Amino acid sequence: MRPARALIDLEALRHNYRMARRLGGGRALAVVKADAYGHGAARCALALQDEADGFAVACIEEAFALREAGIRAPILLLEGFFDADELPLIVQHDLWTVVHAPWQVDALERTPLRKPVEVWLKLDSGMHRVGLGAADYRDAWQRLRALPHVGGIVKMSHFARADEPECVRTDEQLATFHDATAGLPGESSLCNSPALLGWPRARAEWARPGLMLYGVSPFPQANAIAAELRPVMTLESKLIAVRDLPAGEPVGYGARFVTERPTRIGVVAMGYADGYPQFAVNGTPVAIDGRPGRLVGRVSMDMLTVDLTGHAQAGVGSRVELWGNQVPAAQVVAHSQTSAYRLLCAVKRVPLQYTG
Template sequence: MHKTTWVELNSKALRHNAAIVRRLAPNAAILAMVKANGYGHGAEWVADQLHDLVNGFAVARLSEALSLRFAQANTRILLLGTELNADVMIECAVNKLDLVIHDINTAKLLATTKLPQPITVWLKMNTGMNRLGMSASEFTEAHRLLIAHHNINAIHHMSHFSDAETEDYTNTNRQHQQLTSLSKSLGSVPISMANSAAIIVHPKTHLDWVRPGIMLYGDDPSSTLAATNALQAVMTFKAKVLAVREVNLGDGVGYNRRWQANGKAIIATIAAGYADGYPRQAPDGTPLLINGERAVIAGRVSMDLLTADVSHLPSVKPGDIATLWGENLPAVEVGQHCNTISYELFTRITARVHREYLKE
């Protein structure tokens, strides 16, 4: 297939990263985050690669859960915090989806809804993130309401860390203590708290289920993993060089001539822009690779094109390959230049970008 802009998705790297999760949390079950289309990598592809390495998957929207259920008939799928009504609950029961219950009114609705078969629920406590989750009193009420209810197969307890990637462990320790203490007082049920950062930095928070997200896709949010546990980039974003031209002192490049040459320079025009998911806000100096050599953005990113200063790479020619992030150029580094994070870079890749799935 002819391609000018594409992402390469590496199954070996994905499985390597999942193996690191298992090595770091050997006693916990693994619930892999594949929401937002597998962080832009393709939820069904990720699940297909990892189904034998993890214990289930989690998504954020019912449509995601139903699509994944079609592809994965028997695996555990958890629908994370979203709007729930009786019809959605029934559909989840029909499709054997686990549900997160994050408010007491939804717990009460579940208790009065006639389901075709019982489901597993994950009760979510707000321990300081202050997005979704119940207060301690609501959490206790929901647990007692549902623990022996005929609609319920099993109950899990969960919360979400707000600061697990930071060097100050105060809030993480407090949140961990808050959930585990309350959970213990209600009886013995599986507990889940650890996201990617907590898996890496806070082993005592692993508990019964860990929930890796970004680390599966190659980013260490804590920046602490040693070389022996180094994560590997799963997505590499590539594009062809379309043109190479010389510019003179004072010449501008791109819209509004944001970048201007301070002498003779060579500019490469590359077939990727914000319509492909590359960040429009990328400033001059944002790194990329051409034929494996570093170059930098020069000029404003446009819809279909971006431009790079390759004055130090005089052999660059049309048809050469630029790497915008991925192998040998971490997405987190590009994100730092663009005042964003790898999560956003991954999930912004658009449908017109060709996907190439690399096999082991």
């Protein structure tokens, strides 16, 4: 069997959720959209079901998968419903829904439901992606509050630049939110992972941790609080071939790496078809049998190459960690023209193996 695999540490996931909930000071929805950022949504949700206040997914299909897996906790649809025909299904499966557009308010007014649905009413406080404008928010809240088939209404928004600690945009969005919702009763939700870790004044009754659940910092620079996170995924494989090359020999496509001295090159069963970043540069860190090593040459679809200088005992079958406890994902991100979100979500084809 091909040795590439992703090890998923569910105890680390629980540690990170508890940390997020503690930082928020209230309740927290574990964001498990996009198959839990590549970690397996059903298994991650099952691991958290005894302590999570609820879960958040992008769409109703993702929610159905969790319900089929046995998750009974609240599930919030972060993109809301895409058609009014979904509303009876939302009630049937006991889901919560974001409302972010005037047409969704209209649809709720036109669609009687057999029991109340919980609504998270989203304000566009400055990200300008989805959300009701500040001028329309109060009217939408009042219209929904008047409907017998709408239960609680949580006021929410989303920050565009909370991963930039020195940027004033988050404070500006926070002020817009408070102005638009002043006097409206009910709970609020503002914090994604970077806001939880870096903007204490934005914390409210509900938090929505995503990336931090999986043990990866959203910040490009060091953050003392984020340093307490524990990596959940370890992506690893093994050496499947070793080549001894003289000086001046190219390695891989495009001759991006040329040996400067006699060099042992190891070939790893891992490539961009597995989710490893195709454009990782020479020198991207790896761990070879637990010791620091480096990527050399261009990443191929199914294989990549590493420099075995200083790894005299390494050979076919040696373990190579691509990221995890020894190689922080943030280091791979810094060498790969990508983001931590994309890095994790891109993982595919490799089997997921769970511990904890």
